[in-house]
Amino acid sequence: MGKGTVSADIRKRYPQVWLSVSATTRKPRPGEVDGVHYHFVSGDEFARMVSDHQLLEWAVVHGRNWYGTPRAAVEEQLSRGVPSLLEIDLAGARQVRAAMPEARFIFLAPPSWDELVRRLVGRGTEDEEERERRLATAKVELAAADEFDHVVVNDEVSRATDQIVALMGIRPHD
Incomplete structure (x- = not known):
């Protein structure tokens, strides 16, 4: 129920929002499609x-895999006035802030540390070493939440989705 889950909900419920597709060097998880979820x-390359x-x-990210946002696709959507969302980490947000200071930055926060741990363990897609890396990254990211323009608590996916699209200037569905 993290960034990916909220992004998928935005994709499903708000098709007018364009979501960037990041490039990554990590291997696909079960069900992930190249060009849809990521460019693997x-x-x-x-x-x-x-x-x-x-x-x-x-x-x-997490000390292991490379992730990045293809520039041309973002610039094309913005030039057309399409509401656009980047699903990026803290380091990426800092780079985008430097390149596009006019962008609005939203931090998606877990309801609590315990819930974050529960979600990560419950997902079952990472081994213990990878979970520890991700939790260490999460501590750093949570400490930097005040660098963002807005914080949305991801306690319920549809509510978090509606708050994010409202911050983008789109009227949430009732």
């Missing part, structure tokens, strides 16, 4: 994208 690329300045933001 090799390390060499990712490095080429970085060197060619094709990414708006990029970073190593």
Whole structure:
């Protein structure tokens, strides 16, 4: 019930919002589709994208895999006036803030630390070492929530979705 779940709910309930599709070097999880959930690329391809300045933001996430937002797609949507959402981490948000200071930044927070741990363990897609890496990253991210323009608590997916789209200037569904 994290960023991915809320993004999927936005995609489903608010089709007028364009969601960027990040590039990543990590392997797909069960059910993930290349080009829909992520652009799954090799390390060499990712490095080429970085060197060619094709990414708006990029970073190593959880100390292991590279993630980045393809620049051209974002710029195209914004130039057309399409409401756009990037699902990015703290390092990515800091890079986008530097590149696009006019953007609005929303921090999606868990209802509590215990709930965050429960969700991560319950997902069952990471081993213990990966969970520990993700929890260490989460501590750093939670400490930086005040860098964002808004904080939305993800205690219930549809409520978090409605709050985010309202902050984007879209009237939430009743």
